[in-house]
Amino acid sequence: MSEDKIKQEAPSARTHVKRYNWLARYDRETVEEILDAVPLAHVGCMINGVPFVTPTFFWREGDRVYWHGSAAGRMFKVLEQQDICMTVSLLDGLVIARSAYNFNCNFRSVMLVGRAELITDEAVKTEKLKNFVNGLIPKEWERLRPVHPKEIKATAVASMSITEASCKIRTGPPQDDEEDYEFPS
Amino acid sequence: MSEDKIKQEAPSARTHVKRYNWLARYDRETVEEILDAVPLAHVGCMINGVPFVTPTFFWREGDRVYWHGSAAGRMFKVLEQQDICMTVSLLDGLVIARSAYNFNCNFRSVMLVGRAELITDEAVKTEKLKNFVNGLIPKEWERLRPVHPKEIKATAVASMSITEASCKIRTGPPQDDEEDYEFPS
Ligand SMILES: Cc1cc2nc3c(=O)[nH]c(=O)nc-3n(C[C@H](O)[C@H](O)[C@H](O)COP(=O)(O)OP(=O)(O)OC[C@H]3O[C@@H](n4cnc5c(N)ncnc54)[C@H](O)[C@@H]3O)c2cc1C
Ligand SMILES: Cc1cc2nc3c(=O)[nH]c(=O)nc-3n(C[C@H](O)[C@H](O)[C@H](O)COP(=O)(O)OP(=O)(O)OC[C@H]3O[C@@H](n4cnc5c(N)ncnc54)[C@H](O)[C@@H]3O)c2cc1C
Ligand code: HEM
Ligand code: HEM
Numbered sequence: 001m002s003e004d005k006i007k008q009e010a011p012s013a014r015t016h017v018k019r020y021n022w023l024a025r026y027d028r029e030t031v032e033e034i035l036d037a038v039p040l041a042h043v044g045c046m047i048n049g050v051p052f053v054t055p056t057f058f059w060r061e062g063d064r065v066y067w068h069g070s071a072a073g074r075m076f077k078v079l080e081q082q083d084i085c086m087t088v089s090l091l092d093g094l095v096i097a098r099s100a101y102n103f104n105c106n107f108r109s110v111m112l113v114g115r116a117e118l119i120t121d122e123a124v125k126t127e128k129l130k131n132f133v134n135g136l137i138p139k140e141w142e143r144l145r146p147v148h149p150k151e152i153k154a155t156a157v158a159s160m161s162i163t164e165a166s167c168k169i170r171t172g173p174p175q176d177d178e179e180d181y182e183f184p185s
Numbered sequence: 186m187s188e189d190k191i192k193q194e195a196p197s198a199r200t201h202v203k204r205y206n207w208l209a210r211y212d213r214e215t216v217e218e219i220l221d222a223v224p225l226a227h228v229g230c231m232i233n234g235v236p237f238v239t240p241t242f243f244w245r246e247g248d249r250v251y252w253h254g255s256a257a258g259r260m261f262k263v264l265e266q267q268d269i270c271m272t273v274s275l276l277d278g279l280v281i282a283r284s285a286y287n288f289n290c291n292f293r294s295v296m297l298v299g300r301a302e303l304i305t306d307e308a309v310k311t312e313k314l315k316n317f318v319n320g321l322i323p324k325e326w327e328r329l330r331p332v333h334p335k336e337i338k339a340t341a342v343a344s345m346s347i348t349e350a351s352c353k354i355r356t357g358p359p360q361d362d363e364e365d366y367e368f369p370s
Contacts, residue, residue: 053238055276103318111237111238113237163244
């Protein structure tokens with residue numbers, strides 16, 4: 001896959017792809033393309049000594065990602081005191097080869113690491129939640145029963161800068177070993 | 186959703202569902218049903234101070250889950266020294282309500298926490314990889330070019346007991362607030 005070996009710089013040492021590094025992309029366009037392809041993320045956050053992985057909706061606005069939940073939720077209480085990881089992944093298909101070792105899958109994924117922050121201003125929080133809803137269903141917010149202030153208070157909205165981001169993308173057919181070609185496929 | 190309030194015991198304090206706890210299930214049948222519905226997991230593991238979330242294939246055999254990767258991969262080096270989290274999630278659909286606050290989604294998810302171990306015996310490792318491949322595509326292993334011992338050496342297979350597991354399942358229509366019913370839907 002040498003034609004795929006696009007040289008690019010990782011934004012930091014900890015986001016530098018080592019395994020199958022010819023699948024790596026670090027450009028903002030690719031990062032945004034993958035983030036915008038699916039609304040579901042998995043957030044890794046250390047809670048009581050366990051790196052819990054929480055599936056959650058997220059949305060992107062410019063160079064930041066956002067996600068929401070309960071203001072009383074355990075993740076939002078500890079989020080700002082540590083670096084976290086948000087992963088977004090798409091499984092595009094199985095890749096069937098002549099040997100089990102060369103089985104693979106086509107996929108697209110982004111890992112973001114960094115420090116998240118909670119939005120405290122209620123007006124900003126409301127605006128972000130509106131963008132979340134309207135991002136999924138255009139103009140939906142305007143149709144709905146207006147939000148109550150207590151609903152905004154009960155909701156936590158976290159945000160993180162898309163600074164330390166890496167992508168991996170695999171497309172195309174299997175890569176069989178040269179000597180496996182005589183083996184029936 | 187009071188009809189859904191099935192009382193069940195969580196297997197441990199840290200797997201006890203608190204938020205929307207009427208969606209919780211802890212029985213083995215439900216855990217296995219969700220795990221068997223999709224081959225993709227997200228594994229949370231603390232690496233250099235970051236709770237990295239790695240998308241990875243996994244498979245279940247009886248009361249254990251398994252996943253594989255590079256024997257030189259960073260996750261497999263630190264896996265046995267910490268408790269980790271494996272999350273499997275399915276997004277079944279958006280739930281549109283009369284108020285933004287009552288938006289939701291239908292979903293199924295499992296969180297597993299515990300201590301994983303690496304399989305060191307090469308014969309067992311080979312057997313497990315065979316089960317992985319044949320689990321995705323029945324009888325596929327027998328069709329393939331036989332594995333080389335060096336391929337098995339290069340491969341790490343991790344396994345974890347399904348002991349501390351919790352599920353959340355949401356199905357059905359939105360739950361509007363009583364006073365929102367006069368609002369057009
Ligand atoms: C749908 C899907 C299924 C997968 N199945 C498997 C599997 O079964 N077995 C397996 O070994 N791997 C699988 N992968 C790849 C896996 O996510 C990791 O990329 C791989 O295991 C290497 O992990 P590592 O931590 O050793 O990588 P390293 O290269 O050591 O990680 C260094 C840095 O590279 C970046 N990086 C690593 N992985 C990714 C990624 N997936 N996306 C974006 N950036 C990344 C991060 O910034 C990370 O900090 C799968 C990926 C996807 C999306
Ligand atoms: C597809 C999908 C999308 C989601 N989107 C959002 C969202 O946008 N915002 C949001 O707040 N939540 C969302 N959730 C729910 C989210 O995963 C958490 O369940 C929720 O945020 C509560 O997290 P908590 O850590 O505060 O829960 P707590 O109840 O405090 O967690 C305690 C224990 O409950 C168990 N548990 C928690 N969550 C889950 C789970 N999802 N599956 C299985 N066991 C679990 C674990 O054992 C955990 O240790 C989504 C879930 C799915 C599957
Ligand atoms: C399309 C839009 C939305 C979707 C898909 C969505 C989805 C979800 C999901 C899946 C959960 C987790 C429930 C659980 O733990 O099982 C959740 C929690 C929550 N959502 Fe939303 N939501 C949306 C919009 C909003 C908006 C606009 C608000 C606020 C005005 C809001 C407030 C909350 C709160 C407070 C919780 C935490 C509930 C609790 O744990 O007590 N949501 N949301
Ligand atoms: C259906 C079966 C399989 C699938 C879908 C699959 C998929 C994958 C994927 C997606 C990766 C990650 C590649 C990356 O980092 O981008 C991977 C890595 C790896 N797989 Fe598999 N695999 C399968 C079977 C096997 C088998 C049977 C073996 C061993 C005999 C194996 C050995 C490996 C090894 C060693 C790596 C790490 C490569 C590296 O980082 O250098 N795989 N696999």
